[in-house]
Amino acid sequence: MEAFINGLSAISPQNTFAEEKLLQEPGEYCDVRFIKCLEPQYSGFIDPMAARRMSRIIKMGVCSAIKCLKDAGIRNPDAIITGTGMGCVEDTGKFLISIYENDEKLLNPTPFIQSTHNTVGASIALALKCNNYNNTYGHRGFSFESALLDAMMLLQEKQACDILVGALDELTPDLFTITDRLGFWKKVPVNNLCLKDSKSRGSIAGEGTAFFALSRHKSEKSLARISSVMTFFRPENITELQNRITSIGKPDLVILGINGDPQGDEIYSHLRKGIFNDIPALYYKHLCGEYDTSSAFALAMASGIIREQRVPDIMKLDDIPVGELRNILIYNHLRNVNHSAILVTSC
Amino acid sequence: MSVRIYITGAGIISSIGLNYSEVLFCLKASKGGIGRLTLLDSVHKDEVPVAEVKATNEELKGLAEVPGKGVFSRTSLLGIIAARQALKSAGIEKPFDVRTGLISATTVGGMDRTEKFFKKYLKDKSHGRLRDVITHDMGDSTEKIAEACGIRDYVTTISTACSSSANSILLGSRLIENGFLDRALVGGVDCLTLFTINGFNSLMILDSNGCKPFDEERNGLTLGEGAGFLVLESERVVAKTGRKAMGKVTGYGNACDAFHQTASSPEGDGAFLSMQKALLKAGIRPDQIDYINAHGTGTKNNDLSEGKAIERLFGNSVPPCSSTKSFTGHTLGAAGGIEAVFSVMALEQQCIWPNLNFTRKMKELKFLPVTDLRNNVPVRNVLSNSFGFGGNNTSLIFSKL
Amino acid sequence: MEQLVQKLKEEIITALNLSEMKPENIDEKAPLFVDGLGLDSIDALELTVLLEKKYGLKIQTSEEGKKVLYSVRSMAEFIRENNKG
Numbered sequence: 149m150e151a152f153i154n155g156l157s158a159i160s161p162q163n164t165f166a167e168e169k170l171l172q173e174p175g176e177y178c179d180v181r182f183i184k185c186l187e188p189q190y191s192g193f194i195d196p197m198a199a200r201r202m203s204r205i206i207k208m209g210v211c212s213a214i215k216c217l218k219d220a221g222i223r224n225p226d227a228i229i230t231g232t233g234m235g236c237v238e239d240t241g242k243f244l245i246s247i248y249e250n251d252e253k254l255l256n257p258t259p260f261i262q263s264t265h266n267t268v269g270a271s272i273a274l275a276l277k278c279n280n281y282n283n284t285y286g287h288r289g290f291s292f293e294s295a296l297l298d299a300m301m302l303l304q305e306k307q308a309c310d311i312l313v314g315a316l317d318e319l320t321p322d323l324f325t326i327t328d329r330l331g332f333w334k335k336v337p338v339n340n341l342c343l344k345d346s347k348s349r350g351s352i353a354g355e356g357t358a359f360f361a362l363s364r365h366k367s368e369k370s371l372a373r374i375s376s377v378m379t380f381f382r383p384e385n386i387t388e389l390q391n392r393i394t395s396i397g398k399p400d401l402v403i404l405g406i407n408g409d410p411q412g413d414e415i416y417s418h419l420r421k422g423i424f425n426d427i428p429a430l431y432y433k434h435l436c437g438e439y440d441t442s443s444a445f446a447l448a449m450a451s452g453i454i455r456e457q458r459v460p461d462i463m464k465l466d467d468i469p470v471g472e473l474r475n476i477l478i479y480n481h482l483r484n485v486n487h488s489a490i491l492v493t494s495c
Numbered sequence: 496m497s498v499r500i501y502i503t504g505a506g507i508i509s510s511i512g513l514n515y516s517e518v519l520f521c522l523k524a525s526k527g528g529i530g531r532l533t534l535l536d537s538v539h540k541d542e543v544p545v546a547e548v549k550a551t552n553e554e555l556k557g558l559a560e561v562p563g564k565g566v567f568s569r570t571s572l573l574g575i576i577a578a579r580q581a582l583k584s585a586g587i588e589k590p591f592d593v594r595t596g597l598i599s600a601t602t603v604g605g606m607d608r609t610e611k612f613f614k615k616y617l618k619d620k621s622h623g624r625l626r627d628v629i630t631h632d633m634g635d636s637t638e639k640i641a642e643a644c645g646i647r648d649y650v651t652t653i654s655t656a657c658s659s660s661a662n663s664i665l666l667g668s669r670l671i672e673n674g675f676l677d678r679a680l681v682g683g684v685d686c687l688t689l690f691t692i693n694g695f696n697s698l699m700i701l702d703s704n705g706c707k708p709f710d711e712e713r714n715g716l717t718l719g720e721g722a723g724f725l726v727l728e729s730e731r732v733v734a735k736t737g738r739k740a741m742g743k744v745t746g747y748g749n750a751c752d753a754f755h756q757t758a759s760s761p762e763g764d765g766a767f768l769s770m771q772k773a774l775l776k777a778g779i780r781p782d783q784i785d786y787i788n789a790h791g792t793g794t795k796n797n798d799l800s801e802g803k804a805i806e807r808l809f810g811n812s813v814p815p816c817s818s819t820k821s822f823t824g825h826t827l828g829a830a831g832g833i834e835a836v837f838s839v840m841a842l843e844q845q846c847i848w849p850n851l852n853f854t855r856k857m858k859e860l861k862f863l864p865v866t867d868l869r870n871n872v873p874v875r876n877v878l879s880n881s882f883g884f885g886g887n888n889t890s891l892i893f894s895k896l
Numbered sequence: 897m898e899q900l901v902q903k904l905k906e907e908i909i910t911a912l913n914l915s916e917m918k919p920e921n922i923d924e925k926a927p928l929f930v931d932g933l934g935l936d937s938i939d940a941l942e943l944t945v946l947l948e949k950k951y952g953l954k955i956q957t958s959e960e961g962k963k964v965l966y967s968v969r970s971m972a973e974f975i976r977e978n979n980k981g
Contacts, residue, residue: 197934200913201756228751234632235654240690244613247693252538254949256911257941260694261757261884264602265633265654270885273751279768282751282887283662286604287652288634294651298666301673325620326628381641381650485638698941758937 149300152370155220155361157212158448159185160436170452171460179337182353183437203238205318209268213359220361226308227281228269229299231291231315233440235265238320289486292441296377303364314359315444343408343434351407354437358444372454376491390423396491400473403446405480406431407438428470430463443480450476450492498672501733501740504585504726506577507836509823510546527822527851529705529717543701546719546824568605568630571639574684577722578640585726589645593677596649598667599637600659600683602828605630606690656883659683661831665747667727677732682724682832706793708818709864711855716792719824723832742842745894748772752886763804765888773890784814786847788834790880791818792825802860813862821851831881838877838893845874900972911946924968951975
């Protein structure tokens with residue numbers, strides 16, 4: 149099973165949407181507990197009559213999807229598949245608050261309509277008038293990987309040739325406040341680029357959207373190829389985890405989901421001493437923050453690294469020399485419950 | 496690459512019963528479950544009827560056999576109960592000897608607890624018990640079900656509004672066909688919440704008299720709650736265990752209406768496509784469908800659009816058709832799962848379920864829904880429709896062995 | 897009446913988030929839906945909420961809704977007629 153990445157577009161706290169090359173000017177944020185996306189101008193990507201109803205995440209999602217298709221030269225994909233851990237949080241919160249503030253009476257319907265997890269996938273279909281397969285996954289740290297697996301199966305089943313797959317998650321003030329109370333984030337602000345060295349508990353919150361044009365066929369636009377996607381739910385111990393990951397094969401480089409939280413990062417340290425010993429390792433969450441679908445940002449990075457055959461220094465965790473990059477493994481876990489691995493290969 | 500997908504177990508909880516046999520009894524007795532809202536405190540409780548599962552959360556905890564101290568949303572409890580029943584009815588016990596996955600679906604997730612949290616949080620952002628909000632996301636109920644059932648090989652959640660659990664059945668079938676799993680527990684769950692009651696009320700599509708699908712005087716939907724799960728197994732597993740199957744999943748189709756965020760296209764383009772794809776996958780002709788379990792929410796827009804699409808596909812010989820939402824209400828993310836169980840029941844019992852609350856034919860449509868229980872009729876293939884916001888449409892075909 | 901029309905236009909722009917629109921761009925007699933301003937069924941619901949919230953007026957049936965929400969002027973007339981006594 150494989151899928152060629154023939155186009156991608158990501159909106160993130162980095163300048164990923166506009167930059168031609170990978171991380172030309174890494175975004176540094178001093179004294180932060182969260183980082184937010186650098187939003188592009190949406191006009192030109194979204195019809196104003198449709199945009200007026202869209203919350204920030206819907207705009208970011210639709211905009212990156214449309215740009216991705218444009219870059220890949222696809223007008224009507226055979227399938228649109230999205231993954232989101234938390235869905236359209238802003239609209240959900242807005243409607244929930246309106247219930248209490250108005251005593252359940254005379255509520256504006258728009259935020260309710262726009263609150264479902266499939267809003268972005270549906271809005272893309274609506275913008276393209278695309279009647280094809282359309283699906284949305286919403287499962288914590290598996291959301292994007294589930295969407296990817298669905299897409300790769302569709303290609304294998306020969307039910308589709310070109311598929312748009314994407315991930316989206318937004319950070320809102322209420323989401324930050326609540327998850328902060330849950331102890332997810334560092335209490336003392338940090339510089340994002342020094343995240344891995346931080347000894348305090350928690351990570352920094354983030355957000356982002358990333359869309360990929362996947363195809364059964366290699367083209368001159370192909371950046372890289374996805375050759376495997378795996379998810380592991382609550383592995384019993386590190387041995388089981390190692391066995392599962394090694395079954396994918398030995399990569400030339402790993403991109404790890406290290407997020408600066410000593411407890412969660414212990415798993416990565418373990419793997420780096422074990423099966424990833426002597427494999428150059430990178431990390432990415434200092435660039436995008438922690439969120440449910442951050443692995444989609446990592447996939448965008450991996451695709452760029454393979455195409456450019458260049459590793460941005462800002463992502464490096466060690467000095468192990470990097471040779472030719474044929475296979476990059478992205479390994480991430482969310483709270484030691486949702487573990488996932490994506491193998492990206494050169495075309 | 497045609498792999499047969501067998502249905503070896505089914506579990507259900509809804510307003511018409513807490514398990515398979517109770518539900519079957521009500522279907523056969525034409526006894527619907529729509530009534531007054533009692534378990535939630537809403538200003539609308541006297542204006543809009545609902546289809547509640549008649550059990551408190553404490554009672555559900557007992558039925559779900561979960562530890563009393565655990566933090567469970569109503570959604571997760573309903574899901575655990577139906578999922579456990581499904582495994583039990585298939586005679587499957589832990590530890591599993593084959594690769595077993597769980598694909599669940601939900602649209603509200605743990606919203607019932609989030610509402611409690613938000614009421615306090617809104618007054619003061621340091622207030623509200625955190626244990627009420629950690630169950631908010633869609634993945635929570637699925638992981639609770641996975642843990643209760645001991646499933647680890649593949650776990651995910653689909654959320655495509657009202658077609659969510661039809662899509663989980665579609666995905667489970669494909670995961671088996673593609674060789675990723677040998678067995679999949681598939682379905683969906685949603686509980687009643689203030690969020691959805693007020694949401695649909697703000698759209699002015701809740702019928703104050705209870706839903707009347709496919710009736711000229713229909714005036715909207717009635718919300719319900721519940722869960723429905725099926726156990727799907729590959730041919731190889733069924734052959735190995737000698738388990739008796741209840742039916743097969745033979746067809747599925749997913750298409751997008753791409754017309755409007757909430758409204759369906761006048762001619763039901765997405766609905767037509769999803770039904771057509773399902774027939775194509777099953778490799779059968781329209782005249783081989785013996786029963787259509789329609790989406791039939793009871794809104795002016797859905798029933799007209801779906802009815803038109805059915806007439807386009809089936810012409811002048813529309814097979815017996817009914818909406819069982821007249822029994823259970825619209826259970827949103829659970830609807831596809833619950834109606835899949837009803838479809839399996841129709842195959843097993845060789846019955847066609849009636850469309851309750853029907854009095855007048857829609858003037859735009861030629862066909863009439865089935866209004867009385869049909870017993871002892873040949874039911875070989877059942878078509879089940881589930882359509883959602885955003886035009887996410889999915890059709891499934893269930894067939895007799 | 898003209899004041900009411902002007903006020904209503906501003907309220908509609910805010911309620912429906914028509915940020916690229918100015919009151920003078922809206923022809924008060926032109927249809928609000930489909931051909932005119934291009935509004936849809938969700939906007940109709942939002943306008944119904946607006947009438948009830950700001951003017952205490954309830955639209956009873958969908959037929960009445962179609963008439964009242966035809967244009968800015970028909971909305972203004974509905975408000976004036978019903979607020980008389």
